[in-house]
Amino acid sequence: MAVTDTSPLVHPDVDPFAPETLEDPLPLQERLRDAGPVVRLDRYGVHALARYEHVHAALTDWQTFQSAAGVGLANFRHEKPWRPPSLLLEADPPLHDAPRTVLSRVVGPPRLRRLREAWAEEARELVDRVLGRTSFDAVTGLAQAFPLRVFPDAVGLGREGRENLLPYGDHAFNAFGPRNALVDKGAPRVAELSAWVEAQCARERLAPGGFGAAIWEAADRGDITERQAPLIVRSLLTAGVDTTVHGLAAVLYAFATHPEQWRRLREDPRLARVAFDEAVRWESPVQTFFRTATRDVEIAGTTIPEGGKILMFLGAANRDPRHWTDPDSFDLTRDPSAHVGFGMGLHQCVGQHVARLEAESLLTALAERVEHIELADTPVRHLNNTLRAWSSMPVRVRTV
Template sequence: MSNALPAETTWTIAPEGVPGLDLDPFSDYFLTDPYLGHAAMRDAGPVVWLERYGIYAVARYKEVSEVLANHAIFVSSRGVGISDFAKNKPWRPPSLLLEADPPEHTEARAVVTRIMNPKLIRSLKESFQAHADTVVVEVAARGHIDGVKDLAERYPLEVFPDWVGLDKDGRENLLPYGSMVFNTFGPINRLYEEALEKGSKAAVWIMEQCAPGRPAPGGFGAQVHAEAAAVGYTEDEQARLLRSFLSAGVDTTVHGIGSALHALAANPGQFELLKADPTRARATFEETVRHAAPVQTFFRTANEDTQIGGISIPEGSKVLMFLAAANRDPREWENPDDFEIMRRANGHVGFGFGIHACLGQMLARLEGECVLNSLARLVDKIEMTGEAEIQLNNTLRGLERLPLRLTPATEEQKG
């Protein structure tokens, strides 16, 4: 674990022709409100140099998309965090999905996509929607809630583990484990160390749940093990494959739902539009991911000398992609800082892009759509009753707390 880049990195001078910026994207200040920093990077040029860490960064939609799409040059196998696996030993065995390149990545992804496909998602929709209705009716009846704990966390922590086939006891470990994984993509700072302390305890439960024979028969986890075993993966590799899914299967969905609740409460006119047409639930979640990307950043490593936007990038360079900044690039989006559920948000990079696009995005979209559809039909008003509290993470952006008052819809309004 000590091999990752420390917070006290020596400051470096920007390479010739590259704008150098004194920004720390992993500071509490930046993570609390990153949008001015995003704008500064977009305005500075297609590529900028972050002096504090000696890394290249891209924040415009065009360049972020190009790096995501070019997996042959901007590789993931050298780590999607600040540490270069070619130089530093990773703190855990690398993910067979997130931290791998073809052909290894292609083989691992094929195992999962044989199970996780549109047909499966369609088969889940009725039961997932019914569960969302039950949860929303219950929390709306209470009136005053914490939108994070009572809804954004509760719903995914019930439907996702059931679907995977995890034990009922210990599911609270999913969030601290995911938080740890995403925090360790950044430098060794306070967030990294605190997340590692909490997540290391949760990791024991996660590893137990990922072992072949542990997930409930018929669930997604058992199916992954069976498919992986059929193509020759060892038991350790089978566990690592499922672990990759558990690492990112909850946190990002929780943050997406929480941000949607926040945006709808802050923009009541948008909630009225959703109530008028609950079929806009999917588009509303899509706009949320564009507007408040749960995954803010990811790294790639240049595996050979190359260029981005006419700027030379030497082999071995870390390139930090600001997905959230790309999603608000005025070169790509009209009024990008506005939350507008009637917007066609397709094309955002909130779930990544290319062969490493988030494999669980179909499930995340389903869960987000179901919750928002339930809110549109079963809730009349969503109102803020206090300040939202940001949950700081080196990679993710979401809420720790969201005080809300929900007013249930009348029987007449429900139709």
């Protein structure tokens, strides 16, 4: 019997990956939420979920909405991926279990506690240097500079070539979308960047005591295989930099445009982690991810056929007024902990605590020195098929 699709059809020309939509996705997100629980996007032959209830449900039901067929538009059942699939992001149990367990332990709270003091000192040194000027670019000067300083050190990377991390991650996240101009722009360097990243994942390239060495030690114990070890290190390098950079840029933009919230943070620096999570909810640096239906599945009266791709709008869910009160406001009195900006369920971001510690370190150092922060000029977006990002954010500060 043929499956009947009763979901609303958004105009065939609607393209969530068009430059104007990536520049400002909020109008389309509202349109999708209002259209219904499930919406068809004929341009790409996929169904879309934009309401919090249904995005959350799909994220937590890995048995029905699988990641192993790819978390991008490409369906790994029929298409060969441009690189070996991630053992975490693009795998489901049982293949997902051992890599996830190992990486969760490697970047877990005990190891992060040992980094806290060093990262706080690194943040103070960076802030002191940047505040030698009253105006600077918050993206390059802070949001990029801090993660590229502390995270590769924590992994155990050498100093040479770290500038490759951002363009490699940028292309990886672009490739989750359709083959468009953004993907084509990064294509000429894919082989070069992939080779560099692959080389950094080798045991002999990683400094003792870092995340990378700990992953290889897990292989020595038999917790994972030697084939899996470099792929798990690669997952760290692929998803551990860009997302944090854009999360930090989001929280800096939020404070530059909400002076009352900056005053609140300065009065209570313990709100630094809340501020970061609220910014992740409010800006959603990771805007979208795909899943694939493992069977015919009904959502709110619409049947999505087995093998069908589902586009989940995480950014839309994080601003859904059906779930959040005053969702378009950046508000430190809110509990943002239920946001889906880090995913949810089995595939929730394993490195989210690393990102939170980076944010806490940087925001605390800034709150100690900066009385007021504001935009000095119009910020410029960096377009990516999956990520919501800034390429430039001129700010002006008044120090204590």
